[in-house]
Amino acid sequence: MVEVQVRDLGWRHAGRREWALRGLDLTIPSGQRVLLLGASGSGKSTLLRALAGLLAADSGDGEGEALLDGVPVARARERVGIVFQDPQTQLVLSRCGDDVAFGLENRGVPPERIWPQVARALRRVGFPYHLDHSTAALSGGEQQRLALAGALATDPGLLLLDEPTANLDPAGAALVRTALAEAVRADTTVVLVEHRIAAALPLVDRVVALGPGGGLLADGPPETVFADHGPALAAAGVWVPGHPLPRLPAAGPAGAPLLSAEKVRYRRHGADRDALPAVDAVVREGEALAVVGPNGGGKSTLALLLGGLIAPTSGVLRAAEDLAAGLDGPPHRWPATGLSARIGSVFQNPEHQFVRANVRDELALGPRLAGHPREHVDATVDDLLDRLGLAALAAANPFTLSGGQARRLSVGAALAAAPRVLVLDEPTFGQDRNTWIALVQLLAGLRDAGAAIVAVTHDDELLATLADRVMSLGGPPTGER
Ligand SMILES: Nc1ncnc2c1ncn2[C@@H]1O[C@H](COP(=O)(O)OP(=O)(O)OP(=O)(O)O)[C@@H](O)[C@H]1O
Numbered sequence: 001m002v003e004v005q006v007r008d009l010g011w012r013h014a015g016r017r018e019w020a021l022r023g024l025d026l027t028i029p030s031g032q033r034v035l036l037l038g039a040s041g042s043g044k045s046t047l048l049r050a051l052a053g054l055l056a057a058d059s060g061d062g063e064g065e066a067l068l069d070g071v072p073v074a075r076a077r078e079r080v081g082i083v084f085q086d087p088q089t090q091l092v093l094s095r096c097g098d099d100v101a102f103g104l105e106n107r108g109v110p111p112e113r114i115w116p117q118v119a120r121a122l123r124r125v126g127f128p129y130h131l132d133h134s135t136a137a138l139s140g141g142e143q144q145r146l147a148l149a150g151a152l153a154t155d156p157g158l159l160l161l162d163e164p165t166a167n168l169d170p171a172g173a174a175l176v177r178t179a180l181a182e183a184v185r186a187d188t189t190v191v192l193v194e195h196r197i198a199a200a201l202p203l204v205d206r207v208v209a210l211g212p213g214g215g216l217l218a219d220g221p222p223e224t225v226f227a228d229h230g231p232a233l234a235a236a237g238v239w240v241p242g243h244p245l246p247r248l249p250a251a252g253p254a255g256a257p258l259l260s261a262e263k264v265r266y267r268r269h270g271a272d273r274d275a276l277p278a279v280d281a282v283v284r285e286g287e288a289l290a291v292v293g294p295n296g297g298g299k300s301t302l303a304l305l306l307g308g309l310i311a312p313t314s315g316v317l318r319a320a321e322d323l324a325a326g327l328d329g330p331p332h333r334w335p336a337t338g339l340s341a342r343i344g345s346v347f348q349n350p351e352h353q354f355v356r357a358n359v360r361d362e363l364a365l366g367p368r369l370a371g372h373p374r375e376h377v378d379a380t381v382d383d384l385l386d387r388l389g390l391a392a393l394a395a396a397n398p399f400t401l402s403g404g405q406a407r408r409l410s411v412g413a414a415l416a417a418a419p420r421v422l423v424l425d426e427p428t429f430g431q432d433r434n435t436w437i438a439l440v441q442l443l444a445g446l447r448d449a450g451a452a453i454v455a456v457t458h459d460d461e462l463l464a465t466l467a468d469r470v471m472s473l474g475g476p477p478t479g480e481r
């Protein structure tokens, strides 16, 4: 039971000229379920952090107030459960069970009630491992399930979910929806951020959309908000139901193989099972290959192998002679500059690959290292800033970007050096409709110019729009608990 009151709320992150939120007024009655929409960078995550009392005074300028049942949020934090857009940032303890128990211990729940509640929360999200399993040994989707279990376990009065299904396989996404529909108490107030709204709409009573400038663009029941504000929402980048995506021209026939994996298998040192069981894969010129499958199935591991970033435990990965062009051995033996000029990689977690202090330098790094002339580097970077909607953020620190902005930067940085192979782990994560279209058109253009694209994805629209071939990896381990 929590009523949320937001009064004239404003927030400007330190180092930014623009306000992420400004003049926001919003009352959410106790038990209401709100779907929070808005373009990438419109302030959705900032608002969730404000409601969780997590915007520290020294990290920006604030205006107005946010109250939970009349109490300033900073004094009501124990009533809030939050799942961040990047769940890795909220897993704090080394064992999965302890991590879920942490919030209960903080709230003074008696020990005899803690472990049954932990076990129930883990079951609700379909978590496949034992309580002792290491939090450092989880795939992205497994991390997301664990973070959600941590939030559900405390039975919060206000539940804040930032794209909780974006990294989940369809079974995991369905479990989350069931948890919202059935397992969360009827009087729990919920604010849910999702870009893909079709599956979320039946779960919510109200839709609130943030607009440019940090205020409200639309607010109302799901049945009327799209009818009343459809064109304005679509123009702002919201995925409005029934607005078809532009069709891409059909791809030409695939060309010669650039990478061939034969029975590549990967097992971490000391692990008792393979992260990737032996698989064959061929990556061809002018073709977009999508890699799909359940959480923990080995997709990110395959991406790291194809990207030459780890060596297979057994099996071989061969590069075509003209791709290797003067470099010896398999890709994981190539020097870093030679590798990134030939095979560009985007990790599941974009922060893991940022190495420069601002967005412009991050985009310029690859083409500079590849020895491209300065004018060419500048022109490439300007074009990417523009196409990826990052021009206004050219001087920003990559680590301060919103989830969707960071994802676009990581894709831009990987393709700036014009590699012939691009291996992308969840390239469309966190994108609004407009930025999604820009990103997919950019990738399709590269594919049509002869590049090979490998995309690990849970995004059905990406499969339907870009994939020329689909590779499905098997299931994660089950039955450990
Ligand atoms: N720590 C930070 N420091 C500086 N600026 C920030 C910080 N966090 C977010 N911003 C900026 O504030 C704005 C709003 O970001 P926020 O993460 O709230 O957007 P969002 O709507 O959740 O976006 P997305 O859909 O891409 O995740 C963006 O322009 C972002 O770059």
Ligand SMILES: Nc1ncnc2c1ncn2[C@@H]1O[C@H](COP(=O)(O)OP(=O)(O)OP(=O)(O)O)[C@@H](O)[C@H]1O
Pocket: 136, 137, 138, 139, 140, 141, 142, 167, 169, 268, 271, 274, 275, 276, 293, 294, 295, 296, 297, 298, 299, 300, 301, 302, 348, 476, 477
């Ligand atoms: N750092 C790690 N240490 C140990 N095991 C790991 C690590 N990262 C992943 N794993 C395990 O390796 C297996 C494959 O993980 P991977 O990340 O490749 O799966 P995925 O198909 O990409 O999953 P998701 O869809 O959830 O991102 C999983 O069982 C996972 O738990």
